[in-house]
Amino acid sequence: MSSYQLPIIDLRELDNPATQKHFYQKLRFIAREIGFFYLVGHAIPVEQREDLLVNMKRFFALPKTEKDKINMSHSRHFRGYTASTQENTRNQPDYREQIDIGEELPALALTEQDPIWWNLQGPNQWPETLPELKTAALAWQSAMRDIAVKLIRAFLVALELPENSFDQIIAEPAQHLLKLIHYPARDDQNEGGQGVGAHKDAGILTLLWQDNIGGLQVETDNGWVDVAPLENAFVVNIGEVFELATNGYLRANVHQVVRQKNSVSRYSIAYFITPSVFADEVPLLPLPHYLAQQALGPESDPLNPMFTNLGKNAIKGRLRSHLSVTRQFYPEEYEQIVKNSNIL
Numbered sequence: 001m002s003s004y005q006l007p008i009i010d011l012r013e014l015d016n017p018a019t020q021k022h023f024y025q026k027l028r029f030i031a032r033e034i035g036f037f038y039l040v041g042h043a044i045p046v047e048q049r050e051d052l053l054v055n056m057k058r059f060f061a062l063p064k065t066e067k068d069k070i071n072m073s074h075s076r077h078f079r080g081y082t083a084s085t086q087e088n089t090r091n092q093p094d095y096r097e098q099i100d101i102g103e104e105l106p107a108l109a110l111t112e113q114d115p116i117w118w119n120l121q122g123p124n125q126w127p128e129t130l131p132e133l134k135t136a137a138l139a140w141q142s143a144m145r146d147i148a149v150k151l152i153r154a155f156l157v158a159l160e161l162p163e164n165s166f167d168q169i170i171a172e173p174a175q176h177l178l179k180l181i182h183y184p185a186r187d188d189q190n191e192g193g194q195g196v197g198a199h200k201d202a203g204i205l206t207l208l209w210q211d212n213i214g215g216l217q218v219e220t221d222n223g224w225v226d227v228a229p230l231e232n233a234f235v236v237n238i239g240e241v242f243e244l245a246t247n248g249y250l251r252a253n254v255h256q257v258v259r260q261k262n263s264v265s266r267y268s269i270a271y272f273i274t275p276s277v278f279a280d281e282v283p284l285l286p287l288p289h290y291l292a293q294q295a296l297g298p299e300s301d302p303l304n305p306m307f308t309n310l311g312k313n314a315i316k317g318r319l320r321s322h323l324s325v326t327r328q329f330y331p332e333e334y335e336q337i338v339k340n341s342n343i344l
Helices: 011-015 020-033 046-060 064-070 116-120 131-158 240-245 310-321 323-329 331-340
Strands: 008-010 036-040 080-082 097-102 176-183 196-199 205-210 216-220 223-227 234-238 255-257 266-273
Touching: 008 011, 008 020, 011 020, 011 131, 020 131, 046 097, 046 131, 046 176, 046 266, 064 080, 097 131, 116 310, 131 176, 131 205, 131 266, 240 310, 310 323, 310 331, 323 331
Parallel strands: 008 036
Antiparallel strands: 036 234, 080 097, 097 176, 176 266, 196 255, 205 234, 205 266, 216 223, 216 255
């Protein structure tokens, strides 16, 4: 397996009139041909990241009984702690533990006629013994959203479209997901399995910070390649919403995390900007003719169908991946998943 150096995008070039045109050209080329890149020049202080990292490590070091006090099985909104092997990707368990954190909002008062995906809005769960984690996580989430919105608008300009073309689907109240992730070290009793299985991200954009252990892989025409960590850089990739909105001109690339053959834990912080739960259909962007000619439609994957309805596309993975939550709060969907090994 070869190590792959992703192209680098420097966000400072976007704000410099002398380099802005080159920035847009480079961004469009990378997004079209590769779908992944390193982002530098983002101005997020190392101290802010370290504050979050220290506190998430403290949480993952707690006894399981303490971590389970905020277990996701308590939340119909898919928020909280998930133990290793309790999340599934492509019907296989992932060997990682994590906390899922969304926008801090109250649950909606829903009726049976309301869309199921409106349940994605709701409160987070926080460990009472570690209040510093909440402060650090929400600050990080806010900083990531600012960068993600800036990048989304840059993508649209790079496609020769108005920069506000997505403003309606990313409108407040914000909808995004922060995952604080720990991949436990491999040992004799915990040797096999995937860190997280091959998948595309369902949202618009993903910003990932990973430590120096490695394990992220991207699928290319030549097979899987390792994405080497780059100091103080985010790995950015395109989600399914951008693929659908551009009719496949932009691609949401398949990626996975493999468990390293060493005895060292791996930590990462993944931020996903997603559409508002109140948004309707994916807007089909009116690309310039010369770009639209290159758009061959979204890729089809029977194990991961993409839906043009934004809410349906957002909740499909949650229902399928977190079966304990689905079984408890969404029994009809759970039975359908078990019956069909698919969703909706």
